[in-house]
Every structure is written in C-alpha cells, then in structure tokens.
Amino acid sequence: MSEQTFEAVVGKILNDNQGTRVLKFEHQGQFYWLKQAEKLTGAMRFLKQSPAKALQIEVETLVMLASKGAQVPQLMCSSPDYFVIADVGPTISAWLSDKTLSQDEKQQILNASATALANLHQLGLAHGRPALRDISWSEGQVHFIDFEASQNSKDIAYQQRRDLLVYIHSLYRYMGPDHEMITPAIQAYRDAGGEAIWLDAKQWLTPWQWIYPGLRLFKDIGGKDLRPMFWLLWHFRQLA
Ligand SMILES: Nc1ncnc2c1ncn2[C@@H]1O[C@H](COP(=O)(O)OP(=O)(O)O)[C@@H](O)[C@H]1O
Numbered sequence: 001m002s003e004q005t006f007e008a009v010v011g012k013i014l015n016d017n018q019g020t021r022v023l024k025f026e027h028q029g030q031f032y033w034l035k036q037a038e039k040l041t042g043a044m045r046f047l048k049q050s051p052a053k054a055l056q057i058e059v060e061t062l063v064m065l066a067s068k069g070a071q072v073p074q075l076m077c078s079s080p081d082y083f084v085i086a087d088v089g090p091t092i093s094a095w096l097s098d099k100t101l102s103q104d105e106k107q108q109i110l111n112a113s114a115t116a117l118a119n120l121h122q123l124g125l126a127h128g129r130p131a132l133r134d135i136s137w138s139e140g141q142v143h144f145i146d147f148e149a150s151q152n153s154k155d156i157a158y159q160q161r162r163d164l165l166v167y168i169h170s171l172y173r174y175m176g177p178d179h180e181m182i183t184p185a186i187q188a189y190r191d192a193g194g195e196a197i198w199l200d201a202k203q204w205l206t207p208w209q210w211i212y213p214g215l216r217l218f219k220d221i222g223g224k225d226l227r228p229m230f231w232l233l234w235h236f237r238q239l240a
C-alpha cells in the first residue's frame with residue numbers, strides 16, 4: 001500500500017468521525033490529535049460562545065503562544081472547523097492516577113508542571129485555565145493544551161493570578177485531603193519566578209478568608225468544586 005499524505009489521512013479521519021470533539025490518531029509512527037468545533041445542544045447553544053469562534057480563538061492562541069516561545073504542541077494544520085496538533089504525552093491528571101508511579105516520580109512531574117507555569121508567566125503570558133487535565137508531561141517536557149478559555153481582555157496580572165488559583169484549585173481537586181505533594185509543587189512555582197504572582201493571589205484571597213470557617217463544613221463532603229475551595233484557602237493560610 002502506498003504511503004498516504006498527512007492531508008489525506010486527516011481528511012479520511014474527519015470523514016469517519018464528523019463531530020467527534022477530540023481524537024488521537026497515528027501517522028508514520030507519530031501521534032496527533034484532531035480537535036473539531038464543539039457540537040452544542042439545547043440551552044448550551046445560547047449560553048456558550050459560538051463553537052467555530054472558540055476554535056478559531058484556540059488556533060490563534062496556539063500560534064501566538066508558539067511564536068513567543070511557550071511550550072505548546074506543534075500546530076500541523078487548521079481550518080474553520082478543525083485543527084490538528086502533535087501529541088505531547090499524557091496529562092498531569094493521568095500521571096497522578098498512574099498506580100505504577102512512585103510518590104517521588106509524581107512529585108517530580110508535579111514540580112515540572114508548576115515550574116512550566118511559572119516560566120509561561122515569566123514570558124508575560126497566561127494559559128486561561130491550567131487545570132491538570134490540560135497540562136501534559138513526557139520525558140521531562142511539559143506542554144500546555146486547550147486554550148479555549150484563553151486570552152480574555154483582562155490585564156495580564158489578572159490572568160496570571162487566575163491561572164495560579166485555577167491551577168492550585170485543580171491540584172486540590174485531584175488530590176483532596178491527600179495533599180502533601182501540593183505545597184512542594186507550589187514552592188517550585190514560587191522558586192521559578194512566580195513569587196510575586198503567588199503573593200498577589202494570596203492577597204487577593206485575603207478578603208475571602210472569612211468564608212473559611214463555613215467552608216470547613218464542606219472540606220470532606222462538599223462537591224467537586226466546593227471542597228477544593230476550602231483547601232485553596234487553607235493553602236494560603238499555612239504559608240506566611
Ligand atoms: N496534543 C495533545 N497531546 C496529548 N493529549 C492531548 C492533546 N490534545 C488533547 N489531548 C487530550 O485530550 C483531552 C481533551 O482535549 P482538549 O483540547 O482539552 O479538549 P476540550 O476543549 O474538549 O477539553 C485533553 O485533556 C488531553 O487528555
């Protein structure tokens with residue numbers, strides 16, 4: 001069988017998987033991800049921004065971030081309805097739930113992700129929503145993916161502070177009360193140039209500390225979002 005061109009492979013996959021949000025495929029020994037505009041149903045059609053527009057923003061963000069030296073996957077091709085990027089390995093959330101990894105190995109991966117976030121911020125950039133399912137790690141390299149929530153009109157200090165709070169919230173969301181790896185990871189962020197942003201986030205949260213005693217009730221039983229809020233406030237209370 002003759003070798004198919006990359007374009008032909010993408011065309012066939014698109015044809016067979018119309019409307020599939022994200023799809024991993026292989027071509028000549030390399031893995032890639034095809035992402036198509038989200039198919040919205042029901043009320044979501046009115047509540048969320050246009051999927052085509054969101055996809056376009058994501059492509060523009062990828063190109064802009066790559067041009068500034070950020071660690072993002074290589075963009076292979078794009079159109080108004082889809083784009084293809086290179087595979088950048090398993091996500092941090094996947095590594096954390098990998099039972100074959102030691103605590104030490106997980107700590108190193110976490111620290112690498114926190115350092116990478118600090119590096120991104122040092123470049124004067126922000127991610128938009130750096131949850132652990134949207135950061136990857138492979139052979140020591142960290143990459144950021146999923147830029148749909150990205151690059152709003154607020155100033156960069158606001159975006160970076162929000163990045164850090166989303167990231168810490170996501171850490172507690174995955175690890176819950178079992179969180180001895182989190183403080184060292186955040187220390188890695190602070191040591192890699194993130195100290196000023198960390199202090200800004202801490203100060204920004206201070207007026208919210210009054211809800212801490214109330215949130216204590218939810219620290220074990222609260223929902224997926226509320227419970228990490230308790231730990232987020234807790235985090236900034238521990239550290240002077
Ligand atoms: N380039 C990539 N390398 C590795 N994994 C990826 C890549 N792109 C997407 N993924 C995987 O697919 C998931 C969904 O992709 P994402 O871009 O986050 O879509 P969505 O906007 O629907 O959340 C990611 O959380 C990640 O697990």
Ligand SMILES: [Mg+2]
Pocket residue numbers: 133134146
């Ligand atoms: Mg995502």
